[in-house]
Each structure stands twice: as C-alpha cells, then as structure tokens.
Amino acid sequence: MLRWLLLPFLAVALAHRIEVEQGDRHCYFEDLQAQDRMTVTYEVGGSTQGGSLDIDFFVVGPGKVQVYKSLSEAQGTWSVTAPSPGRYTYCFSNEVGNGRKTVSFNVHGVMHIDEEEQMAPVEREIRNLASGLQMVKDEQSYLVVRERVHRNTCEATNSRVKWWAIVQIILLFGVCGWNVHYLKSWFEVKRIL
Template structure:
C-alpha cells in the first residue's frame, strides 16, 4: 500500500513538473536560405510527435523533416551535433507546409534530429511555432507500471494535445489577422492611387478644355 502511494505521489509530481512545459510553444525565426535543427535522444520504442505552424513570413510555408542520426558526433568548437551525417536515416519529411504534425516511433536508441528549413526562400524569414511531446516506452509489467500511472500518462498526453490545439488556434488567429490587415492596407493604398489618377485626369481635362476655349476665343 505504501509503495502504491509513493508511486502515485511520484506520478503526480512528474505531471506537475511537466505542466509548465505544456503552457508555451517554442517560437523560432528561420532566416531566409537557412534551417534550424534540434535533437532528442530517444530509446527504442519511444514515441515523439512534433506539431508546427508557420505564423508569418512569405507564403507561410516551411520544409520539415525528422532523421535518425546514425553517426552523430559533437563539434569540438560548438559542442553541437553535426547536421551532415551521411548515414542519417530519414523518418519523415513534409515540404512547403503551413502547418503539420509528424509522429515517429524510435526503432533504435540514438539521437533523432528534426529540422525546419527555409532554404527554398531567398528573401522572406519565417516565424514558426512548434511543440514537441513524446511517450517514453515502458513495458506492460504490472510490477513496474500501475494502472493509475497508465491513466496519468494518458491524461498527460491528452492535456498535451489540448494545449497544442489551443496554441495553434492562437497562431492561426494571428495569421488570419495579419492577412486581413495586409489586405486592408493594400486596398487602402490602391484606393488612394485610384483617387490620385482620377483627380489627375479631371485636372488634365479641365486644363485641356480651358486651353481649347482660349484658343477658340483668340481665333
């Protein structure tokens, strides 16, 4: 009984510590012609899901992929994973998407890299909001995982999905608002241009008619 109580307390503590990470999406600015990459160290059968949305820039599209870095090693200067692993195994790729979700299950232990690429654009930077969440694989041995712990994990994953949807609703609303403001601005300046052209034509016609009658009067 005491063991079950301790497990339950530990599970709720883990969930409590996880909540702050669920409250905020990661937001990055991917410069034109470049890519931003991140990595997670996964064990076999671990699950990882990345959801993302382009919130601004260009045509609101981005390239995204996930790879298993077979021969990942650290740079002696920056101590970051090298991104040019020739033996890396591509696990999923999405091209020129505004929003997307990519879920993988690790087939082997190792470093898994996911990248947002804006290399197709030469001018526009892209603002990308994304979330990464996963499920650590644990066997079904009842001595290791109690039913209440499974329920807590299920609840945690459901909470993650709800938070992701809420954050993407905010991003979509911001994107639509930016589009509407951009359209209104273009309509306004087009109307100003039309008004200038109209007044110019009227002024020219008045001047032409005035000159025409002055010439007639002289004759």
C-alpha cells in the same frame, strides 16, 4: 508511491518558436529508449521579404539514417515509436526558401513503462487527462499562430486597398481638372489682330 512521483515526468511537451534565416538550418535532437513515443508538430507563422509560408522538415534516426522528409510544407506532424534506443535529430531548413521564417513547433513524448499494464486505474486516467490537456494546449497554440497569419493578411490587404483608393482619388481629380481646362479652351474667344 514512486509511480505518483514519476507521473508528471512521463508526458513531456515542449513548445518553441524559432526564426530560421534564409539559407539556414536549425536542428534539435531527442534521445529515445526503445518503445518511447515522440511527436513533432510544426507550423510556419510568418515570413519576411514576401517569402512563402513553408519550410523543409526532416528527421534523421539512429545511425544517421534519414527517417522522414517533408519539403516546402506550411505545417506538419511527425510521430515515431522508437524501435531501438538512439538519437533522433529533427531539422527545420530554409536553405532554398526566401526571407526569414518564423516556425512554431511542439515536441511531445511519452516514456515507455514496462509496468504500464499493472498501473492503477486512477494513474491511467490521470495520464489520459494529461494527454487530453496537452492536445487542447497544442490546438490553442495552433489557433494563435493561424490568427496571427490571418491578421497580417487582413492588415496587408487593408493597406493595399487604402493606397489604391488614394491613387484613384488623385487620378479622378486630375481627370476632372484636365476636363475643365479642355472645355474652357473651347469657349474662349480668340482675337484676331
């Protein structure tokens, strides 16, 4: 009965969206026990001031040892099965980037249970279903971010096309007006006094 009460707490998933200012760094940590699993997935969903859609991501494990480093990536995934207990700190850095970046990230973790082999088939199936459901939710949030990025790109392109068409129309009327004025000057009769 106790296992049924603990089951909802075995698979943990957190979804976040943060704004990382230019020259700033945001760090978070998770305390893991031996054999706990943790996965961090992230994606840059927007940038201001014409900045690129990338962020630096790094992870520091127990003992302040750098475990993982990814520079200037738009999206990424990092996973670990903790070999020993300790604190894992993961950071998003925009120290060398330009503009403010919007980062969406998910943290997934599964706590290790020594009695996992003795688990009832129904419990194991429930855990598998919960894991599959979490993967579907993550994919949905990924698609929402990608849709937002593509919509922003389309709107910016549409705006540029509109203004370029307006400039072309103004230039066309200007050239037509100049042609009419120039041709009129050829057919004017000049009076000599």
